[in-house]
Every structure is written in C-alpha cells, then in structure tokens.
Amino acid sequence: MEENNDSPGFKTLIIDNIKYKTMLTKKYMARKMYEPVDYKKITAFIPGTILKINVKEGTKVKQGTKLLELEAMKMVNILTAPIDGVILKINVKSGDMVSKNHILVELA
Numbered sequence: 235m236e237e238n239n240d241s242p243g244f245k246t247l248i249i250d251n252i253k254y255k256t257m258l259t260k261k262y263m264a265r266k267m268y269e270p271v272d273y274k275k276i277t278a279f280i281p282g283t284i285l286k287i288n289v290k291e292g293t294k295v296k297q298g299t300k301l302l303e304l305e306a307m308k309m310v311n312i313l314t315a316p317i318d319g320v321i322l323k324i325n326v327k328s329g330d331m332v333s334k335n336h337i338l339v340e341l342a
Contacts, residue, residue: 273316276339278332282306287328289339293321301339304332317341 247254285303289295295315304311319341326338 274319274322274341275337276301276313276316276341278304278334278336278338280304280306280311281333282311282331284326284328284330284332284338285310287324287326289321289324291321291324295319295321295341302326304338313338315341 243257244255245258247256247258282304283306285305287302288300289302295301296318297315299315301313301315301321304313321339322342323340324338325340326332326336332338
C-alpha cells in the first residue's frame with residue numbers, strides 16, 4: 235500500500251497489480267486479518283458447559299463421529315469430527331465451562 239501525497243486522506247491500494255485510489259478508515263486498517271479454518275482444532279462456537287465427552291485421546295475417528303456434548307442456552311449441541319483423524323488432545327473435561335472459540339479437541 236502506498237500513500238498518495240496529492241490528496242490528503244486518500245491512499246493508493248494495489249490489488250493484483252491494479253491501483254485503486256481510496257480513503258482507508260482507521261477501522262479498516264485495524265481489522266482482524268482473515269485466518270483460514272483449521273479443521274484439526276475443534277472449538278466452541280458458543281459459550282457453554284461440557285456435558286459429556288464421547289472419545290478418548292488416541293482414538294481414531296471418522297468424519298461425523300460424535301466427540302462431545304456442549305450445553306448452551308438450554309440446548310444440547312453435539313459436536314462431531316469434521317474430518318477423519320486421531321484424537322491428539324482433549325482440552326476439556328465434563329462440567330467445564332468454556333468460552334466462545336475455546337479449543338476443545340485437537341486432531342492429528
């Protein structure tokens with residue numbers, strides 16, 4: 235990204251070798267950068283309580299295997315394996331309260 239000295243507040247943004255003259259806001263400049271999804275890390279999509287863990291470390295799982303139950307907002311959510319793999323680490327135990335994006339299970 236280059237600054238354009240002709241007009242205050244305007245900047246030149248280069249995307250795929252094409253120059254765009256734009257005003258980039260502070261909010262845009264401070265945004266969180268995109269991170270691709272890591273299917274080997276199963277995270278809590280909502281804050282809640284772990285009710286039951288259905289697998290153990292070292293267990294081979296196939297896509298769709300029930301890993302654990304997460305209670306949130308008076309509903310029980312069953313988290314399943316997104317890919318085939320082996321349970322590398324379980325970072326929670328039954329009764330634990332977890333926050334959003336907390337890593338629950340890691341696959342290898």
